[in-house]
Amino acid sequence: MSRALPAPPPWLAHALRAQRGPVPWSAVTRGALAAGPLLLAAVLADRTSLGVVAAIAAMLAGINDRPGSRRASVVRLGAPALAGAAGLLVGTYAGQHLTAVPLTLLLTALGLLAGGISAVGPVASGAGTQLLVASAIGAGMPLPEPGWQRALAFLAGAGWLLVLRLALPTPGALAGDYRFDGERDAVAGVYDAVAELLDAVGTDRATERRAVLTAALDHAQDALAGPRLRRYASSAAERRLHAQYAAALPLAEAATALAWAGEGVGERAAEGPRRLAAAVRGNSGTGPLPAPGRTAPALRALDEALLRAAEAFDRAEGVLHRAHTRRRGARDLVRAALGTGGREYGLRVALCFGAGAAIAQALHHARWYGQHQHWYWLPATAVFLVKPDLGPLASRVLCRATGTVLGALVFAALAAVLPRPEGLVALVAVSGALIPVATRHFAALTAVVTVLVLALVMVGGEPQASVSRIGETLLACAIVLIVGHLPMPGERGGGVRARLAAAGSAAQDYLDHVLSGSDDRTERWALRREAYRTLSEARTAIALAAAELPALARHTEGTDAVAAVLERLVDTTTACAVHLDDTGRLTPDHTRRLDEALAELERGRERLGLTLASAPVARLVRG
Helix, strand or coil: CCCCCCCCCHHHHHHHCCCCCCCCHHHHHHHHHHHHHHHHHHHHCCCHHHHHHHHHHHHHHHHHCCCCCHHHHHHHHHHHHHHHHHHHHHHHHHHHHCCHHHHHHHHHHHHHHHHHHHCCCHHHHHHHHHHHHHHHHHHHCCCCCCHHHHHHHHHHHHHHHHHHHHHCCCCCCCCCCHHHHHHHHHHHHHHHHHHHHHHHCCCCCHHHHHHHHHHHHHHHHHHHCCCCCCCCCCCHHHHHHHHHHHHHHHHHHHHHHHHHHCCCCCCHHHHHHHHHHHHHHHCCCCCCCCCCCCCCHHHHHHHHHHHHHHHHHHHCCCCCCHHHCCCCCHHHHHHHHHCHHHHHHHHHHHHHHHHHHHHHHHHHHCCCCCCCCCCCHHHHHHHHHCCHHHCCHHHHHHHHHHHHHHHHHHHHHHHCCCCCCHHHHHHHHHHHHHHHHHCCCHHHHHHHHHHHHHHHHHHCCCCCCHHHHHHHHHHHHHHHHHHHCCCCCCCCCHHHHHHHHHHHHHHHHHHHHHHCCCCCHHHHHHHHHHHHHHHHHHHHHHHHHHCCCHHHHHHHCCHHHHHHHHHHHHHHHHHHHHHHHHHCCCCHHHHHHHHHHHHHHHHHHHHHCCCCCCHHHHHHHHC
16 A cells, blocks of 8 residues: 655745636737837837836736736726836946945845835835836846936836836626726626635535635735726716625625525525626526525525615616725834834845845855856845745745746746847747736746846847856855855844734734624724735734745744634624624624634734734623
8 A cells, every 4th residue: 555645845846836817918919019018119229228127117016916906906907017117217227336345235225125125015025126127137137228228218217118007908808898898807806715614614614615705705806906096986887896896895794794694595595696697697587586595693684685686686776885995104114114013024135135236246256156247136036035025934945946947947948049139038928928927826936937037138239148147146145045044133034014903903912892882884894804814914924934944934823723713703793793783792702702702812812922912802892
């Protein structure tokens, strides 16, 4: 009898795991039309160096070009592009006027700033990354144009991809106004997730399905909350989508309460949300919706939510709902950047980026690069490697090294046979088209980006650089591995603890509101969304930290147990809200489970030394 192979360690399992899904043909089309055509136009206009800069900007924007609404893409692509242009401007003039030591100190300070900003959220993380990568390119890639022209070329490259994102319809988006196909798909996904949760009620899949519902609500919230020129939705199609999203919130609340109770509800209960999802995708009416039983408060809440949803779908009127935006002000963003998580990450980014810049310049002045006049690859690689949202540290290092070696070897083989420059321009276009698919795995993305950048460098007049790229990447891997294990001021695991503290604070605000007796359901749904969203962010950070090497993973041991308690507390609070709506009072079972969750949360807080104030809430429950 054969023995089963032992399970790989978490960091290796992460490196071997890739995201799955259909090919995003719309993003592939945009990628093919972005960097390659920009470079071709620049070559034909005899401004090749500016075309290289524009193509790099389009490539970086393509990495951030993820599924979602067109309006949300303005911030997701635009904010990093602005940061990248600023970094390129600063790096260019600093590289021209500063010697090696002051330049290294300046780049280190930029790393500290960008690292702290990156702790705010995904868009801020992208902005911080492009700020540093562009500053390294500006300082380490000598070009004939002045800095302001480089910055404008960078903005033009990213702006071209953003124009494509806003103008081109998504293939298959035939229902309604195609401008809102991203919002429509996101809202329909919420109703599908509600139906899947109802199917899982009473089974061991309920917790997983509730997490999927949270992710769907997060995605829809982001899709609907992009920047706008007017305060209110300006078209009937957009108002209809906002009304449909708002109608999904009480459905999600009722489904969560049913999952908390744990009693099966039958197939009929999930049929209504599925028909609503089809109506959203088809931009059509709902038709008759099957009514679930009304034998329990949560079932009655589900029935009422379905009735209100049907009315909202028929009326198709609405304005921007307060629950469509996150409850985060400027003070919250500054606190995230300057908090323990931001400080710890900022220090690591600064050390990695600064050390990479120092070593790269030392090698450059020692002529280790041979005929090359650039040294940006080493610090730029360190920036990507130090990003925790790309996976555990060991996994990132393994994937980056593997992808660079593969990409460099592929490019060396292609460069030997492709005509210049037309063959290299075509290779840039093909690589740009592959980026949306390659983002599913860090090694694949690294390989595609390596091919694209090496092609750009050769089009710009530099000799073939595959071997030096491999050496610089391995140096960057060593730097990030060493810095990642260095002790830092303060408590380790600050990013995880900060997110867990934010989740605890949001859960307390939500519970306070539910137990206060307030009739403001819009406020309650907004608080509920923030509680589940911060909890999801904390869960993601905890899972990544747990997959690190043991020397790093031990710093966040026990945080997953606290997150599980918070999850039970928020679920119980949701069940309490639904029950209070129906009867006006809590049952002894609700009170007992709230008290148990709060007591366990307090024990976890004391054990880990976390800042999770819960005593005032406990008094409210007992009162």
